[in-house]
């Protein structure tokens with residue numbers, strides 16, 4: 192069964208695709224069949240209408256988050272259509288690997304800044320080499336610079352933007368990422384590693 196939307200705590204999450212330009216070693220997809228009790232592997236990708244039909248007008252959420260197992264900006268047109276329909280009704284957050292400009296072949300950050308209240312970019316590492324070692328992007332070592340630029344660009348356009356890392360990268364790398372975030376004028380967050 193397709194899980195296009197799911198709830199955790201008081202947030203609603205939107206799952207648009209299985210596709211991702213990374214193959215991160217710590218990705219929950221590689222460790223378990225379900226996430227927080229939800230089977231997020233999609234048999235087919237939803238349209239904007241499929242998703243909007245599942246969001247009840249009466250229900251309140253702290254945030255609506257574009258997340259899921261795959262990379263939401265891989266379906267940027269659908270994502271935008273949904274975000275436009277929900278804007279003003281909910282606080283909107285984008286959880287992304289920061290490769291949306293590469294994936295879409297153009298700079299999408301102005302549209303992201305217009306639609307979203309908050310953006311969380313998975314930074315994951317402090318250098319292109321370390322990023323490539325753990326994230327294995329289809330864009331190779333070019334991915335990291337694009338990820339950093341994506342976060343910087345969203346922050347510069349006025350969106351509340353975080354770079355995030357998973358604590359399993361070790362304390363020295365966490366600190367190096369904190370410094371990079373500070374230098375990039377992007378907020379910083381450390382997430383707990385989820386074990387399967």
Ligand code: SF4
Nearest residue numbers: 211213214215218288
């Ligand atoms: S960017 Fe996210 S969804 Fe993609 S492989 Fe890495 S952890 Fe998984």
